[in-house]
Amino acid sequence: MAKIIEVNIEKCMGCKSCEIACAIAHSSSKDLNLLVKSGERPGYRINVESYSRMAVPINCRHCEEAACVLACPTGALHRDKAGEPVTFDEERCIGCRMCVQACPFGVITVRPDGKGVLKCDLCIERLEEGKLPACVTACPTGALVFIDEEDSVRDKRKKTALRLVEAQKSVEE
């Protein structure tokens, strides 16, 4: 079963370590000091948005029926196989930004330099090396977790089951 990045917004501290880690992971040097020196601007593919005084990380859902894929005229945004993340091929991009417009979550953004867009690739390169996505590794509170969806929902059901059992017990007493 495919793993996804799950967001627990109540644990988000607004530190934006996820954003910085994403930028570093997508840079040429993969090192913060070298990156800052080089002037390269890899950009963020996850965005921490604010609501009142709360912080909410909003990431790409790799939708099954991805609006961005449907909107892209060149196939720059594509999914190779079902169950795989939606990835971005810079070569094919014509910079029309229809994907930016189409995404209902606002997680595709325009690159600060160069052509094309910033779109989460679920850190497929890192996954192939057996690592976790950069944002998940960087998150200091576990607001971002890389988890098998079925496991995640089963966890929630188990917690619910426990509460129901406890409630039942107290009624019987």
Next chain:
Amino acid sequence: MPERLQHADKASQALFKKALQENMETAWDRYEAMQPQCGFGSLGLCCRNCSMGPCRIDPFGDGPQAGVCGANADTIAARNLIRMIAGGAAAHSDHGRDIAHTLLMVARDKDSDYQIKDVEKLKAVADIYGIKTEGRDTREIAEEVALAALNEFGKQEGEIVIAQTAPPARVKLWKKLGVMPRAVDREIVEVMHRTHIGVDTDYKNIIKHGVRTCLGDGWGGSMIATELSDVLFGTPNPIKASANLGVIDDEYVNVIVHGHEPTLSDIIAMVSMKESMVKKAQKAGAKGINLGGICCTANEILMRHGIPVAGSFLQQELAIMTGAIELMVIDVQCLMPGLSKVTENFHTKLITTSPKAKMPNVEHIEFHEDEAVKIAEQILELAIDNFKNRDKSRVFIPKETEKIVAGFTTESVFQFLGGKYRSTYRPLNNAVIEGRLRGAAGVVGCSNPNVYYEEGHIKMVKELIKNDVLVVTTGCNAISCAKHGLLQPEAAFRHAGKGLQEVCSAVGIPPVLHLGSCVDNSRILTVLRNVVAEGGLGNDIQDLPVAGAAPEWMSEKAVSIGFYFVASGVYTIIGHPLPVLGSENLNRYLTEEIEEELGGKWAWELDPVKAAHMMIQHIDGKRKALKLRPMLYEQALQPAV
């Protein structure tokens, strides 16, 4: 109208609108852009004190619970907090040092541009230091006083002398707790030492030193600043004036003086009124020079000369956006770096004057006290010269101003509540004992875009005076109250309870007394001392039916001030909490346990009316403990006990 300014004065609202229309950035815009702000910082859980870090503690308990060195949340939050105290105490105390230096200069140079305006006050301060005044030349006394004051900063033995003037019971308590401040600079240095990696780890011990440091501010550096400023520039007396941006006049050369030290603003004020200067301005086509102040330096020249207050901290950019300011001259503290960006859009010249406070690409004319008038003339001539560059088509001066009465001090409270022939605190104490006044509250402090501008200041003050609590104010809160008409005697009839109304109408004072700048929070300390000494309201400040608040605090200076009130035995409530919520132990210590040691404690409450009620409940508790009579008149908020 952007939410953040819906409770603000109309002048600010109008200029903010102009800023939006003309795409000019303000602190409010930068605040929005900064969201969300980092929770680790807000909770006090971020430590950058060494390069094994930066470290952060996970407030949810899953991630690291200690930094690389092993420091836990309590240690990290406490260390960060006392560094804030040090920052605030340093600002106030350096200001005090500069004033003391100026006094020394006047003493030694009979041709100085400065004078000794209040000899009685000089003698009173001399008494504190055991310096003889009988039959001695004023400048001789001044020299010894200045040297004694300067000695309080760097001495290596003994304790700060002026701190011993606190009520005897309070001094005894501080000595017992081991928190008597030894020397102003020393305590601040020790903060930096203790918070260095691998020194003080025990959060209570850390805070104990924080207490010592803030006492070195309130009963040390700040008090020296206030007292010696009175000696040099005159002890204020009640005075009429105006406040808000409407004081800017397009027919004059407008000069804004902003920052903190009266050594600059008082001279600028004096020079701007010289006939030769006025003539120069007239030659340039203006009617004269119109001086307005922003922030604490505004309060200094307001209190002593009735010079109008243009605005508070958050209005500094807005003032320039009127397009009618020829020059803004600044010294130290609370000066937004963003000012240089705003002045780029206008003819306004921004001039820095302190070697401690420069801004990139901003003209610097260094101000030296030994050439004060000469440099002030140079600066004002720049302003006059700039008058012709004003673009009349861009001038937009909101018409709002308010009349105010300011200039209250520890000394003038005597005169006003006791009348000319009975200058004592007796009538004030009696009013509290009899139940005409519930008690008193100091509502002070900055403005901050993290709350709705002026909502906290105004709602809290109105709620307090409605319940017969006499309010004293300083700093930016005072300026906010000024702009909203609360510093007028008539405000008592509009907003105060019956008891407070009676006191105000009998004496002719406003229900909210402006005591001055932020270093003048030390005036509140001396008022409290005098109330205790007058008798009938307990033996120590912690017995008094009083409370303190800073609903819109922003600076580290506010942290130091709040702490020295808590350390003096006053219940102190602020809006946004101190950055300590990440440590349950530290939070509990500051808001509960510390009261058992110091008789005062902190509280956090964002709702200003609720906060006012908490203060009133605290005051009622003190009234009950003192067995005072019930309140004379029916109260809006029934006594809680």
